[in-house]
């Protein structure tokens with residue numbers, strides 16, 4: 301089974317095929333869109349800012365019913381009344397979703413609770429300082445949002461200047477957000493060191509999004525370079541929050557001062573009134589004066605020329621990015637920070653001829669070994685991602701999720717060493733994935749998985765004594781121990 305050229309460690313971590321993430325757009329990214337993106341191989345966030353816990357539960361159940369895959373929920377503490385935020389977060393933790401993304405003011409407390417619940421904590425940030433703070437607080441994935449982004453815009457910095465700064469200090473995967481609606485731009489972000497992209501506007505203009513047709517059509521009609529960065533849409537949000545929208549009568553100043561105390565109703569969603577200058581954007585469930593609502597759209601709006609299915613949009617972006625990444629170019633990737641515990645020096649194996657004579661593995665042997673294990677671990681990460689979801693809410697879920705995170709971690713470690721040895725990483729996923737998933741009975745599959753884990757242990761036992769580089773030796777030893785622990789944990793489920 302060949303994995304797409306785009307498949308990388310953030311995919312292993314999230315349990316998806318492409319490093320293309322649907323941004324958790326409030327109101328717009330509902331179960332239909334999240335399911336469509338997920339089924340097409342991306343990873344989706346439900347945009348649940350200020351939604352009731354009941355809706356969150358229903359939407360989570362709807363995605364699970366449609367996809368059987370992992371996905372996330374996006375929340376915004378700063379824009380949500382504290383009791384409601386507490387109830388929203390509790391609903392996500394109880395449902396044990398795959399990931400929770402937070403945005404705007406960093407809530408260390410919420411982040412810790414997400415992590416403690418074994419859920420991936422994702423933070424969208426708008427500056428290098430914010431990225432550093434989020435990482436310090438325990439964020440496991442960062443989304444670097446450039447000022448080109450649609451919707452609420454956290455920082456003031458252009459994505460292409462922000463991204464390298466965030467990447468340079470990141471020890472966790474980084475997704476780029478803003479300005480990305482096609483594969484060439486995704487490839488550009490990946491060449492600059494991003495692990496993938498979090499995309500909003502391009503998925504808003506799809507058949508499955510919950511945006512009103514009026515909004516989708518306005519995106520399609522938008523001319524390049526016409527979006528507006530404004531703080532006029534502020535009702536419901538902390539004062540001074542900027543958004544990027546398509547131009548309309550509000551941004552043209554036709555409704556007067558947005559900061560007066562007068563409140564003018566311009567629409568309805570059921571019993572709820574939509575006010576002029578509020579942050580509500582037109583949704584399928586609304587009626588009213590859509591032209592005067594917040595027509596969120598990123599700078600890439602001008603490149604979107606049709607409303608297509610989310611699957612088609614994702615596949616087009618992925619295919620373009622794969623093609624663009626295949627083109628030879630000077631390597632412009634930003635350097636990743638090397639964790640303090642690791643040696644930053646190049647691997648001493650690389651060009652020394654006496655390794656074989658000394659009984660150490662040669663560079664070629666190591667590369668073959670690293671790639672063999674990478675394919676196996678990738679298969680393991682995918683199997684365990686599926687088994688986490690299938691486990692429902694039982695004990696197996698926690699174990700499978702932990703094993704999945706470990707498998708993803710080892711994929712990243714193996715890739716790191718392949719890169720350091722200046723080798724070519726295999727794009728394949730081991731046949732183990734298909735063999736394992738062909739076993740219908742959960743316990744039998746778990747036993748098969750454990751046999752696969754045992755194979756990895758044997759391989760590591762054979763190779764580790766032949767590894768001359770201390771840092772690589774330490775990584776292999778840790779990987780071996782972690783596999784032994786995971787085998788024991790899975791065995792407990794089987795007894």
Ligand SMILES: Cc1cc2nc3c(=O)[nH]c(=O)nc-3n(C[C@H](O)[C@H](O)[C@H](O)COP(=O)(O)O)c2cc1C
Pocket residue numbers: 323324325326327328347348349374375376401402403424445448449450451452477478479480498499500501502504581596597598599600
């Ligand atoms: C309609 C819309 C609603 C959004 N709502 C949210 C939200 O609720 N939470 C959030 O973290 N980001 C939200 N964003 C911002 C996205 O996370 C992301 O930064 C942005 O969409 C990236 O730029 P792009 O739209 O050009 O792809 C929203 C964006 C749009 C377009």
